[in-house]
Amino acid sequence: MAQNYDRRRINGPEDSYPPIFEEEEEDTLSWNIAKPREGRSPQDIRPIFLQPGLINQANGSAYIETDKTKIACAVYGPRQSKTTTFSENGRLNVEVKFSPFSCARRKAPLRDAEDRSLAVSIHQAVLSSVRLELLPKxxxxxxxxxxxxxxxxxCISSGTIAASAALADAGIEVLGLVASCSAAALGDEIWLDPTEKEARKSEGTLILACMPALGIVTNVWQSGRMTVEKATQCLDLCQERCTDIHAVVAQSLLETSKAS
Amino acid sequence: MSAGPSAVPDSPAEADSLRAQIFQRLHPRAYLERFLAENVRPDGRAFSEWRDVSLNVGSISTADGSALVRMGDTTVVCGVKAEIAEPELDHPDEGYLVPNLDLPAMCSSKFKPGPPTEEAQVLSDRLNQALVMSGVISLSSLCIHSGRSVWTLYVDATCINYAGNAFDATLLAMVAALKNTRIPQASFDEESGRTVCSRKNRVPLTLSRFPTSASFGIFDASQILADPTAFEEPLLDATVCVVVDEEPELISVNGVGLGITTTVDSQKTIQACISAAKNRSLELQKLL
Known part of the structure; x- marks a missing residue:
């Protein structure tokens, strides 16, 4: 029996595979390092659309759209802990789920490692901003x-922004809003907020999450090949953008709270 | 909403609304009864009034077809992914249509993370019946090469906000997503046994019927509430769900609960539901 057979869902055939195409995708081959970035300048990020409070069943929520990346986030709580042991600090629990149609290849509904690693990154990024010491049990x-x-x-940077905005929308006390930005190193250049294709072509990427209002970094995740100077340069550029993002988030939260 | 009932009220109006909220929590049934006695529902609708529906198609580029439906506050996104598979031996010319609805923990506090809840399983099965049994798409039109290669359409819907009547919203999203779907032109190569697709040429699916559904809640054996909300749903005696196509011809009538008996009165109830469903379907068809 196929491994993705689940009695609790409507099942298709045991085995299916995504379509195979005759022609290669054109732009994957034609790109080279000398060519300038398409569509925007290297230090531009994709425009952010952020709407807090769309999910009225939740205590707080946010929907974020940066060009093609679309993420919905809901916050439930603070509510009673399921564990029976007493804990002086509250617990923050982050779960990420890919909808089956969210990626180029269909994601079977079973959880895989990718969800977890994303959840861990976002958890780390927002954890130190939340005042969990005020919420025992x-x-x-x-x-x-x-x-x-x-x-x-x-996904990680937008998810972090959405999570932080949703926490604020839920009225949970935080030290500051968390903004996040990513960068990719391609040759001599640094491209901010890379798309999937751009990130695949890059030598290394860096994601920064910080609280711009306090000037505190909450999470840095660097992967791939990068010199130390390059990484610092990425950090500086990301931090600059985070300040802009912070203004966008604060503005949209302000508008939502005024409207309600 | 976000402040919650624990906030201290500042004005008399706020104190009143807080009292109403507490009453709603503690005595939901009495709360609803008092509204219905005044011929109005808690959200201000008349009994037979539907919530506003908006439909947005094709906004998800990673899916072959997609739709977003908002029915009042209920929000459902649906994406279609087309994959290739071998047909079953006894149906060599038939493709697969695999509809599933996910009710993740994010859409309502009554769901927990983990495997599909009972409600999600029941809804997925009913959606499967409404789509596959009604023949929304002829499965033989999904055949690429008889006995070797067929299309599988995974129709996955995710509820983003569960504010009641997820079935109507999801069925609409699924039909709209299928209508929006463009699958690549495919050909089967007998020698290599491979199916190759063209990246440039994409063809729309040919849908043979457009089913839409209308759900009603029966409260206190006599009151018919169209399009019940998440607050009303658990208080209902029975629910009636009517699926009709674009003609509008009946596809299925589904009644669950105590309120429906075999008396003359209840037959009238079901007939009233069916005629209201036909009117509702005309409105929904306009969106598709």
């Missing part, structure tokens, strides 16, 4: 659904 659940994915880097 309670749990805050942050649920994130990725509706459309255009690069893991973008």
């Amino acid at each position: 309670s749990t805050i659940d942050v649920f994130i659904t990725i509706i459309e994915n255009d690069g893991i880097e973008g």
